[in-house]
Amino acid sequence: MSCNNYDPNNGYEDDDAEINFSVGRRFLTGNGVEKDVKRALELFKAAADAGHLLAKQMVETITKGMQNELENATSQNTAASSPMTESDLFAVIKEKAYVEAGSEAHKLMHEIAMNARRITMEMNTKFHTNEELNELFSELIGEKVDPSFGIFPPFYTDCGRNIHVGKNVFINSSCHFQDQGGIYIGDGCLIGHNCMMATINHDEIPEKRASMYFRPITIGNNVWIGSNVTICPGVVIGDGAIIAAGSVVTKDVASETVVAGVPARYVRDVKVE
DSSP states (O other): OOOTTEETTTEETTOOHHHHHHHHHHHHHTSSSOOOHHHHHHHHHHHHHTTOHHHHHHHHHHHHHHHHHHHHHHHHHHHHHSOOOHHHHHHHHHHHOEEOTTSHHHHHHHHHHHHHHHHHHHHHHSOOOHHHHHHHHHHHHTSOOOTTOEEOSOEEESOOTTEEEOSSOEEOTTEEEEOTTOEEEOTTOEEOTTOEEEOEEEOSSGGGTTSEEEOOEEEOTTOEEOTTOEEOTTOEEOTTOEEOTTOEEOSOBOTTEEEETTTTEEEEEOOOO
16 A cells, blocks of 8 residues: 555545545544545545445444534524514423523513503503403403403503403403413403412522513313402412402312412302302
8 A cells, every 4th residue: 555645635546445534534533634524524435435334434424414513503593583482482481381581582571561561551541442442452362352251451461462261251450460371261250359360480599580480370160259369370270169359379279169368278168059
């Protein structure tokens, strides 16, 4: 095997498979020459064409790696050019139940809050007919409410886009819904004055306190919630339940039961006749 005809740019004129493979490895690792993956690939291909099995494997490995890098770069560019949407945000909240402070999701939450402020300001500072209020509330939550829905303003939310209400629902004045984690209200519910529903908890670690955890609130059918009730994240209230005025609900409430107090506790079953 002669080394007299070696060209550092073109390999060996006699295209010796073993020599091209060895030189290709030097270009790949930067051993004694400037690292050049593309040049290494060319040399490995020359060796592979001459029947060098290891060179063939190297060609496959390098080619696959380049393809992965290209796909990753394309994916990153696509993500950079496609900002997070509202649907993306709520998918993240549903899947991970956590949003880090300062993240893209956190910034989008602030944008959504600005829209909620605009709509609730319109609802709360002018006279509107019931039909107009229903139109505004539908715009706020992004879903068309049933004509049987009713609301007395003022109404407050820093999101609105994750509120879901059934038929024959009535929300009395001065209620506050923090609905980023999801608030689901069944048919026939009555919600009293100044009810507060919160679906967010902040991170307990002081350095991460602005980050948030999310848990949905689910309210069944024909539930009566009294005035000044607070419902905490993750609570499920069963059909027909009654929540006494001033209660703080921290745990699930069984169907057709009455709860009261701070925290809310079982009092009795609902009268059904």
